[in-house]
Structure formats: structure tokens, C-alpha cells
Amino acid sequence: xxxITHLVGIAFGEYVRYLKYIGAxxxxxxxxxxxxxxxxxKEDSRDCTFWSGMLVQLTNAKMLLFDxxxxxxxxxxxxxxxxxxxEVSAWLLxxxxxxxxxxxxxxxxxxxxxxxxxxxxxxxxxxALVLCAxxxxx
Numbered sequence: 001x002x003x004i005t006h007l008v009g010i011a012f013g014e015y016v017r018y019l020k021y022i023g024a025x026x027x028x029x030x031x032x033x034x035x036x037x038x039x040x041x042k043e044d045s046r047d048c049t050f051w052s053g054m055l056v057q058l059t060n061a062k063m064l065l066f067d068x069x070x071x072x073x074x075x076x077x078x079x080x081x082x083x084x085x086x087e088v089s090a091w092l093l094x095x096x097x098x099x100x101x102x103x104x105x106x107x108x109x110x111x112x113x114x115x116x117x118x119x120x121x122x123x124x125x126x127x128a129l130v131l132c133a134x135x136x137x138x
Contacts, residue, residue: 024133031129063096063109 057063075088114121 024136027133027136031133032040034126034129037122056129057096057100066096067092092132 070088070092071085075084
């Protein structure tokens with residue numbers, strides 16, 4: 001991690017001091033938007049289908065980056081056998097939907113909490129974002 005930080009510092013050294021202020025300003029903007037948001041959830045009349053979910057998963061940049069990181073960090077430096085690549089692929093096919101299922105279940109339980117304490121959660125989130133922005137600046 002220190003090597004990456006050093007390389008970024010070399011490449012963007014003269015801009016980093018400005019970028020942190022831009023990033024902190026954006027984080028404060030997000031905090032402001034959270035405080036200004038209303039608690040009323042908007043009803044969406046569109047139904048989710050299997051194919052729309054499949055499209056979202058196939059174009060999910062986080063999962064693609066995760067898969068590439070797993071292969072390049074944990075598989076390819078140690079083995080290039082097809083059987084090893086296939087085994088890791090099978091585990092990733094289970095891990096991705098499994099993580100999404102956990103996220104879905106946690107979200108369904110947290111939805112009740114957010115509905116009951118929505119304004120307090122918004123205030124706590126905004127305060128946490130402002131503290132992060134201050135930390136970035138300092």
C-alpha cells in the first residue's frame with residue numbers, strides 16, 4: 001500500500017493537495033444532501049425481473065474488479081492450471097450471489113429501522129460524513 005501511495009504521490013504530487021479539498025467539499029455536499037432529503041420513500045411501480053437482475057450483475061463493476069483482483073492476487077501468482085482457475089471460478093460463483101443474499105436480508109431488516117428512525121439516521125450519517133471530510137483536510 002505504501003508503494004502505491006508513493007507512486008500516486010510522484011504522479012500527482014502537485015495536485016494531491018487540491019484534490020483533497022475537492023474530495024472533502026464533495027463529501028460535505030453529500031452530507032448536506034442527506035440532511036435535505038425527505039424521509040418519504042418513493043414508490044416505484046416497476047417490477048424487478050430475473051433478466052434485469054442478471055443484467056445488473058453482469059455489468060456490476062465492483063464484482064468484475066473483485067474477480068480480477070482474486071485471480072491476479074491469489075491464483076495466477078501460484079498456479080496457472082485450468083483446474084485451479086475453474087475451482088476458484090466456482091467459489092466466486094457461489095460467493096457473489098451469497099454476499100448479495102446477505103446484503104438483501106440485512107437490508108430488509110434495516111429498512112424497518114430506517115423507516116422508524118429515518119431522520120436520526122440521516123443526521124448521524126451527515127455528521128459522520130462531515131467528520132470524514134474534516135479528517136481528510138487535516
